[in-house]
Amino acid sequence: MTQTERINAVLGEYGRTFASELGVDLARNTPSPLFRLLCLALLTSAPVQAGIAMQAARALAEAGWTTPERLAESRWPQRVNVLNGAGYARVDEKTATQLVAFNAHLLDAYAGDLRRLRAEADGDSKAALRALKRFTGIGDTGAAIFLREVQAVWGEFYPFADPASLATAEALGLPAEAAKLARLTGQADFPRLVAALVRVKLAGDIDRFKD
Structure with missing residues (x-):
């Protein structure tokens, strides 16, 4: 599985920001x-x-x-x-x-x-x-979560990835640096990707996506 394929798989299953789950429309x-x-x-x-x-x-x-x-x-x-x-x-x-x-x-x-x-x-x-x-x-942790989510509308902070998402990215064979990880996806999808990586970790799904 290529890095792009792995990212698409992660986004396909877990690609939802936490703000979206909360029902918060940050775009406003x-x-x-x-x-x-x-x-x-x-x-x-x-x-x-x-x-x-x-x-x-x-x-x-x-x-x-x-x-x-x-x-x-x-x-x-x-x-x-x-x-x-x-x-x-x-x-x-x-x-x-x-x-x-x-x-x-x-x-x-x-x-x-x-x-x-x-x-x-x-x-x-x-x-x-x-x-x-x-x-x-x-x-x-809380500060990083806020900035990770709000970069979707505060574009000057893009690309931002918190330690939890970068640790999962590294475990999946993806770049463990925000700038390098961002090159593998578009700016619009990056907040969903870093949130998805955190969700993979929370769900204990790292090994499944590695395979």
């Missing part, structure tokens, strides 16, 4: 979908399974907290109940508390609009990652 590039993606980045930074983080992100939206202003109106017991109901039983209280500081920083530093963070980073992915890690609860 407006504050609400960007905020929801940032919430997913926070939730995936906690020591929980990826599926539970996705459930919790959906639960926040179902509770009506799709903007920082709406989240700011929530109360701590409400957040705990929503997160607990989504499977966050072990870290629901901690995350419910983190959401306050996380949200306050977004409102204070960027007036609730992550496009201001984009302008601040000015196309520098390292600067963007540093800015993302200033949000309470978001570490290296």
Whole structure:
């Protein structure tokens, strides 16, 4: 199997971004979908399974907290109940508390609009990652997830691949550098490819695609 064939196989089975799974239309590039993606980045930074983080992100939206202003109106017991109901039983209280500081920083530093963070980073992915890690609860993993997904609409950060996707790429005999990996697919498909590589790892499917 050639590298192109392997990429097509991975995309064919797992080629869906996490933003798409969440039902977030990043193409709008407006504050609400960007905020929801940032919430997913926070939730995936906690020591929980990826599926539970996705459930919790959906639960926040179902509770009506799709903007920082709406989240700011929530109360701590409400957040705990929503997160607990989504499977966050072990870290629901901690995350419910983190959401306050996380949200306050977004409102204070960027007036609730992550496009201001984009302008601040000015196309520098390292600067963007540093800015993302200033949000309470978001570490290296969460920041990388946000940038990996948002490059679909913030094209100045293309090509960006996080360590998880590059580790899977290397295991599959694909380039383990974002620029080299991007040459094997078009810009439009690259965000789907790096997300698909993460999904392959999460599903324990590396050996099947190697064969």
